[in-house]
Amino acid sequence: MATTSAGDTTGKTYHDELAIVREELDKCMKCGNCMAVCPVYGAEKVETSVTRSKIAVAQAVLDGKLELDDPQVYQMMFNCLVCKSCMTACPTKVNFDRIMLAFRAALVRKNGLPWLKKMIFSTLKHPKLFDAGMRIGAAMQPLAFKGEDGGASITPRSPFAKFGAGIGMDGERKMPSLNVKTLRERVPEVVRAAAPKMKVAFFTGDSLNYIYPDAGMDVIEVLTANSIDVHIPKEQNCCGVPVLVHGDVETVRALAKKNIDAFEKTGCDYLITACGSCGGAWQHDYTEILANDPVYATKAAHWATRTYDISTFLTKVITLREPKGKLDKVVTYHDSCHLKKSMKVSAEPREIIKSIPGITLKEMKAPDTCCGSGGSYVLSHYDTSSAIGRKKAEDVTATGADTVSVGCPACMMQLFDNANRYGKNEDVVHFVSLLAESYRREKSA
């Protein structure tokens, strides 16, 4: 059977028409291999948490036996970290991410985004945590809406901003702004290297831009130290994954097109990311959501092949300038789900970490199990997220490492929280920051 459920002859994709995922559902044998790897099932231990049951329920909806907006149905569909672990363990290669996105998009079409948000967050148990998320969102909001005219055609760049609307956190509400300068405010659109050999474009994503600008600066520093000019287009915005996973397909299409336009202007051949979700969006999601777009399908396909995680670029495309500054650290590495399972990047960050003098890399048990973050999952399903995160924190601590490194900002937030709560308060850093630190030490020595 063909497995091209990305689109059909009517020009629609599974994001627009639920029935298109039927073929994907039929691939599931109900063998249950997903039970071995699903972090949500591991924490909750009920069949409804695991992928195959979500597929069974999806089939029941398509067969008219259950309603799409039955509360249990949408709660099941949203009780997923979108970590894609099930997809790596699936013998018949069911693309569960497509099924889940198709359902979430169908829900948004049926009842609207505000309804959906209200439903997902109606059972919030930790308002303080949610509030913190929203404060970040509020801080991003002025930027997110900058450059748009009128209210109707607003395309927010921030997932948090988009989510804020409809639950009392819309643009009307005054929120204290975060007192940080964002990454893109800190740097010019082009950062030149001393003797440039090539140029790349850096897609910062929201998390590096707003929450971890220092890690973003380290990406730029490492690239320029390797004699590469870095273009950081000001017009780029959120990759759209946080919006996509909540079923708001049209917003993601708009974001994707804007991002593609912004990067076409750079004239660069390489697009660098330092976040597995952002990179995954460029490599996979954009080509799928724009599969039938007369103009952007080709452009998305082009950029999909030009997108590299910073670690892959440094180790496979160029010859990495050998780090010589010594860092006296014991480091363990956490495989971000989207970096490993979507971008297939796991050896490269380790290669970089191991190349730094003084660092001992100690692997944790099951480094590629999810940390429990899952974007807004940590907000909407705090207990399960926390149970998954606790296990990860304990695995980190068991290595005796003083530092846990990772390649995805969302994991950094979750690991930071859980290392404090359940671990030994280990340092949490992006692996690129270790490399940048080594270069700096070499310079100051």
Next chain:
Amino acid sequence: MLDQKIIEQLEALAGKENVLTSKADMVAYSYDATADMPNQTPDVVVLPTSSEMVQQIVNLARENKISIYPRGAGTNLSGGTIPLKKGIVLSFQKMNQILEIDAANLTARVQPGVVINALNSAVAEHGLIYPPDPGTVATATMGGSAAENSGGLRGLKYGVTKNYIMGMEVVLANGDKVRFGGKTVKNVTAYDFSNLFVGSEGTLGIITELTAKLIPAPKYRRTMMGIFKTIADAGNAVAGIIAAQVIPATLEIMDQMTIKTVEDFAKIGLPTDAKALLLIEVDGNSEDVVVNEAEAVMKVVTENNGDLQAANTDQERDQLWTARRNALPALASLNNTVVLEDATVPRSHITDMLVACEEIGKKYDLTLGTFGHAGDGNLHPTILCDKYDEDEISRVHKAVDEIFKAALNYGGTLSGEHGIGIAKMKYLEDELGKSGTNLMRNIKLSLDPENVLNPGKMVPMQEV
């Protein structure tokens, strides 16, 4: 629908959080891993946390004539956990504690919801293993695999689940809790209850605790693959290996259809004109013995015109295993429905059975590939079909009838490792005769006279 009062009583017994009733929850417990089965939603799912709780639930169910279906991970391949007559699904996934690892006595005591691999990880630090290895070791539970008497790839040398269950705690349909067996290697006290309840598919009692036998992990192994131009050569090689007095841990076979499909699927360089492939692994705790056994195997493969490949490193071993690992996924990718059988014949009839399966596939114009455990005669004829094509499905049913007939003609059995469940109940009399099915009914009725435990499975009741 169950009376709301029953639900409330269950909630009082098990706690509200352990009683599921929503429509979506019921759909999630309406199936297992078996294709082409009727799906049925239960009325309620209860997740017990102690054997006392199980006793109370059984008493409540029996008094109200409500059916009970014990369920582990729901990965069986005979429809064994489908709640055919509605009622209560008892899911054991919250009783998942390893109670004791006794390295001195080579035993482990576990709750039924412990996943097989979790037990293996826990005993690994003592240098021990729990050998039964069904394809679902990473998901299946100890309780479920005991109830189904699961087999696996190591059956030839290491046996199956029944050889490793030394004792149990079982809740009976009358609400009694019985314990039998234990840590002693020898035990002839009373009937051999362990062997009665292992493989009883949840029809005689509900397993609430198990004592499992462990063995030292083999330290050395050698892996080889033989590729053959005729099925007869492969069959002769299997016989030759045993005749050379080597008992491999693994002795797997794949037919031409499976080889071709795997090659299309995984592109690993298998010759698609080959008629059969054998994957052979020998292991043990003495390097000399293992090396000698490997040499003997290689000699037999070559003598039978097999094209030999041997792994010298773990990486090479992994490559050889790729073909076998991809057998089911590759076949499954051909269509939307996978009918996976486990008809089993005496080892000496492996060649006959492979030919018979191929001919049956052709006769009914079906896509059929066979792979399986040649060493123990346990084959997996696998039919790939379209569940939306009624005509094809009816041909599948006829082909399956003939596959079982062929297995019985060769002195074999209906099921090597998947169990009877719903899927093979109608063939039971063909193998056991009327007296055999009568014996089953008598045992069933003496332990569960009201037929509340997993009704509609394994035991044909209508002719009482």
